[in-house]
Amino acid sequence: MYRKKLWYLIVVATLVRLLAAMLLELGNDEVYYYTYALHLQPNYFDHPPAVAFLVRAFTFNLHFLQEVFVRLGAIVFAALGTWLSFYIGKAIKNERTGWYAAVLYTASLYSSLIAGTFILPDSPQAVCWLIALYYMLQIVQDGIAGHKSSLALWIQVGLFNGLCIMCKVHGVFLWGGFGLYALIYNRRIFAVPGFYLSILLTALIISPILLWNVQNNFVTWTYHSERVEVQQLMLDKDSFIQTIFGQFFYNNPVNVVLIVITLLYLRRNMLLQRDVKILLLCCGLPIIAVVSVLSLFRSVLPHWSGPGFMTLCFIAASYLDRRAERLQEKLPLFLRGGLVFLLVVVVGGTCLIRFYPGTIGDKEAEASYGEGDFTLDLYGWRNFSVDFRDWFVQQEREKQLNAGIPIVCNKWFPAAHLEYYVGRHIQSPVIGIGELNDLHHYAWLNTWRPGLQKGADALCIVPSNYPLHPVDTYKTTFESVILLHSFAEKRNGRISRYFYVYRLKGFKGAEYTL
Structure with missing residues (x-):
């Protein structure tokens, strides 16, 4: 039953994204990433190369350059992300949890619009993050069951963590989350040879980033360090407020409120197996915390923490599953509200952009x-x-x-x-x-x-x-x-x-x- 609903959700959401992609012209970042595809490199000034290859692939080697084709990779990957969300939710609990996770993924402006319609490094990163997370969860669940994880599974973890970083350097938070989980709750992992093979494979995959920077005076390091370096401990309340509001909006206020309620619920109640819960928290919370703390001292971009909220949505989906057992809801109010919010933003934003008379900007000169x-x-x-x-x-x-x-x-x-x-x-x-x-x-x-x-x-x-x-x-x-x-x-x-x-x-x- 839920698989049929999943495919309806994917088809409808994909059609809406395609329509938006055709109606809206490319934004500043999107046309810039189009220039990446004009000359493929192992790394770029701002980011690793995955988004360039995505544009190349879905414009059929730059033969079809209409906006919808430039964005097509993001739209296809958003559909794949929805599908993956279902199977991750199913793996950690049941199909209903998977269905709720897929709806939460679709309702998020970050995963469904910012990374799922507009072409950004986040577009391929979201999918690689989810695949790597899925395999890490499998390793954790093998441990719970007392089974030894196969070497192939460790290779898949290393492969997709590496590809995640090749999309955007923020992907290191996923390895960091897994390492944090192992350090605090499951140190037996450090005795498994596959763990080190997995890290080595990730290092090999991301080595082009290092080699390119060696050849170009480490410009990527310099640029990004300037974006996140705290030069003086002077609070910037405007930046903090903008970042918190941005995270709240980009990840859908309904989703964020649900996540907060779930985290409070977790303090006294069990929703998932302990190790599964801890891994999800370790992979989701750190990137949100780092972005929020940085915003206290300098300007950051709220969507940087998007993968963290995307990860915590699986815990929220398990909470909705628990509520559904008690309330017998066909589609929980949270999910309906989240989808309505997304639809209002997409329709309202498109109408504002295309039909607002004149400009909402400066009119004096x-x-x-x-x-x-x-x-x-x-x-x-x-x-x-x-x-x-x-x-x-x-x-x-x-x-x-x-x-x-x-x-x-x-x-x-x-x-x-x-x-x-x-x-x-x-x-x-x-x-x-x-x-x-x-x-x-x-x-x-x-x-x-x-x-x-x-x-x-x-x-x-x-x-x-x-x-x-x-x-x-x-x-x-x-x-x-x-x-x-x-x-x-x-x-x-x-x-x-x-x-x-x-x-x-x-x-x-x-x-x-x-």
Whole structure:
């Protein structure tokens, strides 16, 4: 009975994600990860390479580049994550627990939308995390039953933990959780040869990250350490409040409340086998705690802790199973509320992005019109792409601009949007000119593209929601800056932002690559 419900859930949720993927344009991070796929590497400035391979695979080696294909890997993996959640829940208790776990996974904005519709490193990481967790639970359950876990099982743990880290370095928390469980509650694991073979296999799988960083002055380490390093013990209450609220929202307030109730219930009641419960807590709580504590001192991203909440949902599912025995609920109120919340966010968010008249951002100055409007990252680029292409073709006919003229940008955003929505349509390379911490992957893309020759011209396209003063920015690299054209882009009949196109004349030959 529950398996049939599971497949209905997967099909309906997948259709909703596909619809959202087609209606919404790619966001800042998504177009940036699209640039990863343009040139595959063993590691990247910001993250390991799994998301790049996912984009390559589901765009069929970059042959189908519509937004839905760029996101297709995330959508397929979200369906797989739902299926895995069912089988993990079934393994730790029963099919009803598995069904509840699958619904909780679907109701979470993190697993169903952020990682399940948008293409991010979290998209493959969520699935690898769940597979590795499933095999670790099998090892724990073997121990409870007094059985010796097979070497193949340990290999699978090492394999998928390694792949999880190759998606996103946060995957180390999964090994850390397993190690914490073994250290505190089950030290017999340290006497098992398979444990060390598993660690060795993980180390071999993630070795490309280390080798690439050795070749590139450990830029990934430097970048991420700056993001999490606490430089001074001064409380940042705004960051903490934003992070706590973000975690509450991203993981679905209904899910989070249910998790909290379950953790309180666990203090006096047994829901699962002790070792299973402890392993889930050790794999779920640390990443949530670390992100929350870091937010006291510096800005962090709330979705970093998503895998932790995803793990704790299995304990919450077992709590719902216990309640169902007593209340005989077909679908608990918590689950119905969670799904309603998800649907409201998806429908409401899509309508806001596509139909809000004008902008919710700055309206005071034309040069910064729309600044602060997050919805513009997901809207308006398609229209601008068409308008710009028509204008550019006319400029070519009139011999005002040459085909293939480079587009320069000083930051990875909006460079990646320009790459996806503008540059690829007019066969113009996007070249980054600026600091490494601003360019990110563009510092490497520059090395694989024809460089700007001294005296050459280029275009600079500035969206008003990311205001820039090209004269000040490029005065050391170009002889002059000339405004060629401005585009007023509208949403639902009102201006949402402007795009300014500048001609940068006479490249001075300044260094701009690695």
